[in-house]
Amino acid sequence: GESVGLHLPTLSVQEGDNSIINCAYSNSASDYFIWYKQESGKGPQFIIDIRSNMDKRQGQRVTVLLNKTVKHLSLQIAATQPGDSAVYFCAENFAGGTSYGKLTFGQGTILTVHP
Amino acid sequence: GAVVSQHPSWVICKSGTSVKIECRSLDFQATTMFWYRQFPKQSLMLMATSNEGSKATYEQGVEKDKFLINHASLTLSTLTVTSAHPEDSSFYICSARDTDRAPATNEKLFFGSGTQLSVL
Numbered sequence: 001g002e003s004v005g006l007h008l009p010t011l012s013v014q015e016g017d018n019s020i021i022n023c024a025y026s027n028s029a030s031d032y033f034i035w036y037k038q039e040s041g042k043g044p045q046f047i048i049d050i051r052s053n054m055d056k057r058q059g060q061r062v063t064v065l066l067n068k069t070v071k072h073l074s075l076q077i078a079a080t081q082p083g084d085s086a087v088y089f090c091a092e093n094f095a096g097g098t099s100y101g102k103l104t105f106g107q108g109t110i111l112t113v114h115p
Numbered sequence: 116g117a118v119v120s121q122h123p124s125w126v127i128c129k130s131g132t133s134v135k136i137e138c139r140s141l142d143f144q145a146t147t148m149f150w151y152r153q154f155p156k157q158s159l160m161l162m163a164t165s166n167e168g169s170k171a172t173y174e175q176g177v178e179k180d181k182f183l184i185n186h187a188s189l190t191l192s193t194l195t196v197t198s199a200h201p202e203d204s205s206f207y208i209c210s211a212r213d214t215d216r217a218p219a220t221n222e223k224l225f226f227g228s229g230t231q232l233s234v235l
Contacts (some may be wrong), residue, residue: 008156034224043121043208043226044159089158099148101212101224105159 008087010110019077019113023090024105028071030092034103035064035075038087047075047088073106085113118142119211121227128199129235136194136230138209144189145211150182152170153206154227165192199234206231 013019025033031052036044048059050066050073057064063076073090086108091103118141128134138148146167151159163184164172172183181203183195192211196203209227 008158036226041206041229041231043119043210043229045226046224099146101210102161102164103149103210103224104161105151105161108158 008108008110010112012112012114013080015080015082015113015115017080019039019075019080019111021075021077021088021109021111023073023075023104023109025071025073025092026088026104027092027094028068029094030104031106032093032100033064033073034091034093035062035073036091036105037084038089038108040086044089045080065079077111080113082113082115085111087111116119118208119145119150119225119227121230122210123230124228125231125233127135127233127235130200131198133195133197134199134232136207138192138194138211138227140158140190140211140213140225143211143213145192145213147212147214148186148188148192149209149212150184150194151208152155153208154168155206159208162194167192196232199232201234204232205235 011086034049035047038044048062048064050057050064057068061078065074089108090106093103120139122137148165150162152162153159161174162177165184165186167186173179186192206229208229212221
């Protein structure tokens, strides 16, 4: 089934702390995962992605961890800044054939960073 | 980098009227685009897949006669909300797939900035 969010969970952190945002995905056949940041009134902004043949990938200040056994994805943000405050969504895609880009979004998490 | 332009960014209309939303890929050709709907404080829900030169594929529960999709060129897909009602008020977002992007580039899927539709 799809991951549908009715009321988004929240995470509040202090500036400079590390943040960990978690996501449970639904389709064991999904082989491509993306984290997005969405600010109010805007479209999703790509943060980092990972394919199912990996369990960890690092970017600038961000790390994505994938645990396929329990269908769990996490996003770690190092030294969180006030500008990181937004809603964060994970998305999954079964990239086989022509369905690349047809994403199923997780419920999202509201991250609030306090100065 | 690749950019997807969505227009208008917001629209207010009367109940019963139709509203057209445009999604354009600005520097790449997109044979496939996707339309999502997002209600306040909720996640994005895929509505349909827009295919250039062929009929759109709608997700279960999405009325194709209510949400008309036209993908007449490689850079433009339009979503028309027909006979809009207050329950259609939502944030509509499109995305486009850049299939020509170099394999070394991970980001091949680009989102528009969204359209806030308010039906009175």
